[in-house]
């Protein structure tokens with residue numbers, strides 16, 4: 001099957017290129033660049049020299065529709081809302097890595113993304129691509145709103161407990177940390193070396209665009225309105241997200257009962273790994289892989305449960321999950337092209 005990547009010179013795009021290079025059924029036949037079309041891909045990314053000899057293509061809907069079965073969009077937020085509908089109308093299936101189609105309520109876009117929403121029919125039709133949770137909908141979808149990086153770790157870590165009714169949804173505090181690649185390849189004051197090295201900083205407190213995304217899904221799963229406290233931190237590392245989540249148990253539970261619940265909830269889902277009691281995951285343990293690893297600390301003294309979820313932000317948080325969704329849409333083995341061990345150390 002022929003696929004294309006739009007925004008191929010960004011971090012999400014180049015991670016798609018890396019993973020697609022080993023995919024058994026999908027062939028990457030076009031990498032589209034808004035700003036550098038005509039240039040060799042290996043000129044932008046020298047690590048691809050001698051392996052990927054292609055030239056970056058200009059955006060051309062007709063060409064993309066004619067030659068491709070599926071297109072990945074990895075452009076900044078606010079771009080896909082205008083170009084994805086053009087592709088879908090030509091019968092091309094799409095997977096969008098941006099936030100443009102994740103929220104159902106159009107009024108949230110000016111508030112949280114600072115731009116106009118996509119057409120409302122597209123917002124309603126979009127299938128949220130959290131692979132482990134919406135597998136059946138993804139299998140039937142014309143296009144996918146791939147989840148944000150922080151929401152992927154947060155939701156996979158909380159949904160089993162919320163669905164089971166074991167936690168009080170009004171007590172959720174999510175303390176989230178990301179490596180710098182989460183901010184993309186573009187240069188910015190806040191992410192250059194001397195600003196991030198040997199530094200730890202909070203950002204977008206109370207204003208992060210992933211707050212409404214997480215609340216939308218938790219409210220739908222929990223069948224009541226959920227509001228979260230969500231804090232984001234920039235960590236001086238390249239890849240990785242850790243979400244440490246604090247919640248109150250409705251009634252006391254043994255840690256092993258919680259672990260058993262997660263094992264049973266994620267049975268048959270190769271990319272979610274549950275840690276045994278007293279063992280907590282670290283970002284390096286998922287580096288370069290599509291895994292989401294989850295561990296627990298059950299504080300019997302306070303009745304509070306701490307859930308720790310880690311992912312690689314550019315793999316399970318973006319390109320890897322996008323490929324997982326492509327696999328589901330095509331009824332291929334969900335792990336196709338994603339069977340890589342984390343890079344360690």
Ligand SMILES: NC(=O)C1=CN([C@@H]2O[C@H](COP(=O)(O)OP(=O)(O)OC[C@H]3O[C@@H](n4cnc5c(N)ncnc54)[C@H](OP(=O)(O)O)[C@@H]3O)[C@@H](O)[C@H]2O)C=CC1
Pocket residue numbers: 006007008009010011012013032033034035036074075076077079097098099147148149181182183184185186313314317318
């Ligand atoms: N980095 C991460 O960990 C994650 C990123 N995402 C989302 O994925 C998307 C891509 O992120 P990321 O790769 O990190 O970002 P980058 O900034 O690294 O890359 C985005 C790319 O989009 C292209 N682009 C820029 N402006 C436009 C435009 N106006 N029209 C079309 N293309 C444009 C550029 O490539 P070119 O000019 O060559 O086309 C650019 O390289 C974003 O929406 C981001 O929010 C989601 C989850 C995690």
Ligand SMILES: CC(=O)N[C@@H](CCC(=O)OP(=O)(O)O)C(=O)O
Pocket residue numbers: 077097098099148149150178179180181182183184209210232234
């Ligand atoms: C470290 C860092 O800056 N991370 C980005 C995450 C980007 C992302 O996933 O954003 P979208 O929802 O637009 O896809 C942020 O916090 O905004």
